[in-house]
Amino acid sequence: MPIKVSSLTGSGNYFEDFEVGAKLRHARGTTIGEVENQLLTKLVLNTADGHYNEHRMEGTAFGRRLVFGLITGSVCIGLATQDTGENALAELGLNGIKFTSPVFHGDTLYAYSEVLEKRDSDRDDAGIVRFKHWGTKQDGKIVFEGERTVLIKRRSHWGDR
């Protein structure tokens, strides 16, 4: 028996729910440690040991391991995903990805989003939303920013499926 997919996701984040200019502060944060940086950086075969060699980094201006930027970006987009991609059909792309300040083990990340644009797609059951995302550390300093374009279900087609 097929599952009722709309019962498994939230009801306030369909295409119709996003308004251009809306600003979202995402509820959860996460502290970055060995699992987020060291494990995931190695899992994705990033060979730059500045992300996982504490001894070598002690001899640099940073003084300790730097968190791999794309892990910072992935966590910030992850923190925004329930509110901006739980009812996505597909992630389409990213643009303007920047890491504006270093992140270290022990830092805590939070995410913020703004709806920049929404438009029809080439299918009736979903539309395209472009978000700007920011990630900050516990002191409010911005560490990540970038745009993300997502194909999101329309409630009119998916809200009761």
Added chain:
Amino acid sequence: MEVSDLRRGDVAADLLLFDTAPDTHLLRIHLMAEPDFTQFKLVRKGHQFEDFHEGQVFEHHWGRTINAGDNSLFTTVILAHCPLYFNAEFARAHGHPDVVVNPMLIACVVVGISVEDLSEAGGPFLGINGLEFHRPLYPGDTLSARSTVISKRESASRRDFGIVTWCTEARNQRDELVISYERTNLVARRGGRSL
């Protein structure tokens, strides 16, 4: 050899034979010299600014098959709470054959296997632009990646670095385009200070 002949640093041999002579109570020790690691040649990794030229193509090493465990671990650790990535029945109800590989995992793996060729020798990341996810990837699919140097220039503010931009593309095992993007880094110059 008598014990008193030993000098500091002579120990730590990987072959030590103790032979105590009952009459003299002398300890005879056969030592192998400890290796002098300063004489070992460093196997260098990565490329520096001078190694890049416009149009140069890198076929990156290794490739990577993404399995279900990679996807579940990555998706849950980054808190990407969309069931397409961790509920196979939900994904099948959307026409997929299995869970969908989290697109950020694709991006991270493709950057990961390009690091030795492009950025391991040191230099901060400046940006990724024009990233497109062209088609979904599923557990068991294999990524391979290549990059082309699209520009290089001097850094006005950092004399020890130059700025290089690459276009990176990754394909699945059927040679179908999965992801493409442009990445720009500061790249250490030969002989300059690295980070």
